[in-house]
Amino acid sequence: MSRDEELVERCLAGERDAWDDLVLAYSRYVYAICSQGYRLQGADAEDAFQDVFLRVYDRLGTLRDPAALRPWIAQLTRRVCLDRLAAGKREEPLELEDTGIDSTIEELDEAFAVREALTELSAECQEVLDRFFGRDESYRTIGEELGIPSGTIASRISRCLARLRERLTAGDATAGRNEGGSPSGEVGT
Amino acid sequence: MSNTPPDPIRGAGFAAGRTAASAARLVADVARLSGDSWTGATGAAAQANTLADRLETLAEADADAFAAALAALGEKSAELEKRMEWAAAVPLEIAEAAADVAHTAALVAERCDGLVRADAAGAAALAAGAALAAAQLVRANLTVATDDPRLARALRAADDARYSASRALDSGV
Numbered sequence: 001m002s003r004d005e006e007l008v009e010r011c012l013a014g015e016r017d018a019w020d021d022l023v024l025a026y027s028r029y030v031y032a033i034c035s036q037g038y039r040l041q042g043a044d045a046e047d048a049f050q051d052v053f054l055r056v057y058d059r060l061g062t063l064r065d066p067a068a069l070r071p072w073i074a075q076l077t078r079r080v081c082l083d084r085l086a087a088g089k090r091e092e093p094l095e096l097e098d099t100g101i102d103s104t105i106e107e108l109d110e111a112f113a114v115r116e117a118l119t120e121l122s123a124e125c126q127e128v129l130d131r132f133f134g135r136d137e138s139y140r141t142i143g144e145e146l147g148i149p150s151g152t153i154a155s156r157i158s159r160c161l162a163r164l165r166e167r168l169t170a171g172d173a174t175a176g177r178n179e180g181g182s183p184s185g186e187v188g189t
Numbered sequence: 190m191s192n193t194p195p196d197p198i199r200g201a202g203f204a205a206g207r208t209a210a211s212a213a214r215l216v217a218d219v220a221r222l223s224g225d226s227w228t229g230a231t232g233a234a235a236q237a238n239t240l241a242d243r244l245e246t247l248a249e250a251d252a253d254a255f256a257a258a259l260a261a262l263g264e265k266s267a268e269l270e271k272r273m274e275w276a277a278a279v280p281l282e283i284a285e286a287a288a289d290v291a292h293t294a295a296l297v298a299e300r301c302d303g304l305v306r307a308d309a310a311g312a313a314a315l316a317a318g319a320a321l322a323a324a325q326l327v328r329a330n331l332t333v334a335t336d337d338p339r340l341a342r343a344l345r346a347a348d349d350a351r352y353s354a355s356r357a358l359d360s361g362v
Contacts, residue, residue: 132236132239133239136243138285138286138288138289138346139288139289139292140285140288140345140346140349141285150349151292154233154236154289154292154293154296155229155296157232157236158229158231158232158233158236159229159232160232161231161232161235162228162229162231162232165231
């Protein structure tokens with residue numbers, strides 16, 4: 001069972017911490033769609049964010065395929081953002097607002113998938129990859145900080161990247177199985 | 190006669206950063222070409238490309254730091270010390286990143302397809318030269334004393350890079 005399937009099951013079973021976990025897991029994703037995809041800022045972005053999770057809470061029971069939680073939340077978020085833009089009577093046509101949204105969401109999905117796959121790696125791999133790619137640390141600094149010979153850092157990073165790739169490929173295969181038809185259930189307003 | 194202002198002088202730090210970045214791109218290309226025979230090739234290419242991106246940014250930062258330091262020296266500005274500190278910090282980062290390029294190049298040279306091994310070794314040599322040039326800039330900086338830990342780090346990076354280049358040049362021989 002995937003993490004999303006488990007989350008949905010726990011939420012629907014009324015488990016106390018499950019909703020917090022769901023919000024925690026998807027808050028950055030939802031906020032990024034609102035702010036980067038639809039350029040909502042400040043209070044608008046905050047309101048849209050709240051609205052999305054209210055709708056998730058109300059409608060989670062209508063989600064037909066729990067493994068499709070992420071695309072379902074993405075669709076809900078798009079709808080909420082478009083409603084908010086329409087309500088604000090912005091001058092730009094909504095069609096233009098929607099231009100490029102697909103690619104933005106695609107990029108966010110990719111980043112999200114990488115982040116998710118990273119959490120499945122060993123603590124050492126997570127640490128090494130974060131230090132090299134996220135914090136721009138040199139091999140020597142990484143080696144000194146982690147007590148590992150610096151001459152082995154590049155090989156370690158390569159091995160960790162190979163593992164990350166395996167996880168991502170496995171994730172793609174799961175996503176592929178979930179494609180087709182309309183897995184997401186009701187998202188209408 | 191043209192009124193176009195002359196190009197700014199960018200200095201050795203910029204050249205070292207760009208050279209190491211080019212070497213890193215070369216390492217990434219060699220790794221990619223060796224993907225069929227080496228499972229770690231993709232990871233090595235990703236690291237090399239990341240180092241190239243980092244060094245391209247550092248090269249531009251060095252050009253800015255160099256120009257700011259030159260201006261402060263000319264004007265005898267009160268900002269002089271701060272700007273000189275900046276002008277030492279960027280080459281130090283270039284030296285360390287270039288050492289990492291040399292290390293990755295050595296790793297790739299030892300595992301890549303024999304047809305492109307000389308390119309990986311050449312990249313390691315270029316990166317080592319860049320690391321040495323950048324370390325020299327740290328040494329020459331007016332704010333850096335001989336016992337300054339920044340200088341020790343820069344020289345250590347240059348040594349590491351030289352060692353990696355030797356490994357790369359000896360691989361497959």
